[in-house]
Amino acid sequence: MDSALATTDPNMPETEVHAEHEHVALPQHRHHFETEEQQREAGSFGMWLFLLTEIMFFGGMFFAYLLYRNWYYPAFAVASNQLSVPLGTINTAVLITSGFCMAIGVWAAEVRKKGVLVAMLLLTTVFGLIFLGVKYDEYHEKYELHHIPGDSFNTSMFTNPAGYGIKEEPLAPDMAQKTQIFFFLYFAMTGMHALHMIIGIALLLWLTWRAQRGDFSSGYVAPIENFGLYWHFVDIVWIFLFPLLYLINRHPLH
């Protein structure tokens, strides 16, 4: 509050104002905002705009998925069947739980319950890590099956499913090659999603530390709130990835 008043006072030497701005340990109210409310709303608006860019960023990949699924429908169906629906479902539940904890965390910050906030941030982190663990497991399986796109990609499972004990129609070699595009999109989209989660978890640890220190115990909740927006956005991306990658190709039309 102080610094805001100071800048409107023409007699205040400005070096001092500036120094204050630099050195305030918790610059909860920046001098260039008239009111704290203005600052808070600017912050959440900025965060939403950032999420807009994220929509467009993922949007490019979603479009690629839409296109190639239509072009190479049989390959997408068979390749998608190699993903585990139970694991996907569990992971969806895990991520939703993580999001729920985050939401409760925002509430805790708003009603200034420091203990609850810290606990919720930790839970959010834990569930995020569980998600990544399951994801790692899924990736690892694909690695062993040589289903990671690139030079070592192996299509024999799709040209000769019977040999692998899979109940699928064999694909022509030509179409089987296209499963690589499915797996590429799978890795690109879930990988980009996982990257966002990793960044999120790093931020979570930092926020937890700050929360523990008491930064958010006096009504200053913008960082928690804005991080919440980010974390829920990452959830939403997964909410779409799950059906697109795991579910919608289970019963191909012939």
Added chain:
Amino acid sequence: MSAAIGNTIVSLPDQTTAQIPKRNYINNEHGLLSWLLTGDHKRIAILYLISITFFFFIGGAFAGLIRLELLTPQPDLVSSDTYNKFFTMHGIIMIFLFLVPSVPATLGNFLIPIMLGAKDLAFPKINLLSWYLYVIGGTLTLAALVLGGVDTGWTFTTPLSTHYLNTHVITAAMAIFIAGFASIFTGLNFIVTIHRMRCPGMTWFRMPLFVWAHYAASLLMVLGTPVLAIALVLVALERIFGIGVFDPTKGGDPLLFQHLFWFYSHPAVYIMILPGMGVISEVISTFSRKRIFGYTAVAFSSVAIALFGFFVWEHHMFIMGVSNYSALVFSLLTMLVAVPSAIKIFNWAFTLQKGSITFETPMLYSFGFMGLFTIGGLTGVFLGSLGMDIHLTETYFIVAHFHFVMVGGMLMAFLAGIHFWWPKMTGRMYPESLSKLAAVTTFIGFNLTFLPQFILGYLGMPRRYHAYPPEFQVLNVLSTAGATVLGVGYMLPMLYLAWSLKYGAIAGDNPWQATGLEWQIQSPPLTENFTETPIMDHEAYDYEWLANKTKKEVTTVG
């Protein structure tokens, strides 16, 4: 008071007594660190100005080399590979490191908070982060250059960029990815600032058109740039892992890359021109002493350009094998986007009509803008028509088209803006006659360079080759000669603006008698811009308000 020389509105304070204000944003703090860690939008603007000028001259050097090679029909100066690297580096640097940030990150950064009556942008730290990202992007570009260059063209066309070249494509793609985020953060900051930080009384329709133009451009930055980012990520992944998403042999579609790339890069041309249009609105109003004719129309046409700008990207792909039906739709939509651009030109022309026009340097550049942008825009409509495009695409006609809009348009606007706000940014005037000479030199040099290229293109000279049939030589020599003149035209401001930092006349608060809020404060401004929050009690471009205000000041002081 001032000595009015001839037909001019310039009014400078008495030079014998005038002084640069003791306290201002430049001398507020000292030392390199106080600049590198600043949150002040004005200082960040200066940082940006220095960096983009640096890259402008590097990009310019490549342009010079290209023109030098094209002096003769034979490939004599450099090998074709090297030539490819020249035009690629020229394009990448000029577009991503110069034109995209040119006006917004410098003038926009400096002026938008002041024009809105705010103390700073909404997120000063993100503003600084944006500059650092830009610097990292720039450094990576230089790294790609030093390590051996890139030769994909600025368009990163697949599968050329993914399969056939072993130059530093990934480094360059990463550079643009990062510089892209610099631009996203600038745009994001502007949008939030414009929505949230306007001073009391500053309604949307009292904002200067400069701010409207930046608002529109910011929307494009925020919504378009991430699509470029993902396209470049996919190119990099394709190169590293051979994943096939753009590779026809693996079932990918190279045109998907084109769609994603141009989904950004068409709007990007408006990112490059809209802020320039904002500058022109300010300059034209000030030097014809009139409110901009059809203020609302000009404001909305900026937003319309931003919106329609997203509906036309396929006009860059007409001959690439896209569907004919879809091409037809995009061709028609392309005509649509010319409408709001025309609205602006007409409104500026009507503003000039019966105005008290004076011909200061910024105004000269603005006239250059109006003429050259009109030609550039109209030839864009040529290119947007399906039949014409088949004949003209990938020829020098395109090169001429986009240089008319980007150099004739945007660079002129940038220089107009730099001259117009130089007194505000530095507190000193540039030398008037030298700068007029520079403006005229640029105009002549520009036309000499690029008009022949329209003819060359129409006659069928393809772009991006370092050799050409001998019958094209005359026009190419003209073009190279023009480029030399143009080069001089750009060196001049560099020199005299630097000179003016120390020796320029003291400008005073409002040398142009302009109405914007930025002219009502001291030059150079205080770090906090305003000593008290201003209240906007009049419309934009209200010269009567200004006259009354001045009269009142004179009477109270006298």
Added chain:
Amino acid sequence: MAHEAIHTDAHDPLNVTNPEHAQHHIVTPLQYGYVYVTLLLFTGITAAAAYVNLGWANPVIALAIACFKAVIVILFFMHAAYQSRLIKMTIGAGFFMFLVLVTMTLTDYISRAWGLW
């Protein structure tokens, strides 16, 4: 300066930043709980539906459920329901631009097979 020392009250009615302001709303844990249970429920439904062969309806159902889940996350977890019109429009703009990207690109891919004139 022209702007004489008119007092600069932050809540000046002239201040046009206020109309864009929304009352701050705190969502209670109970409400979050409802949303959470709904999300889990629909996750279950969508996973179960994938095991039943419904022909063309499978992807439609899966995506409809995904959209529903996304909407309630946005509205409640992300508080969009209680935000100013500006924020709502921002979210709308994001999805609108995504749809522009998809549909306009599709005009090419859908009609490419129709052949040349």
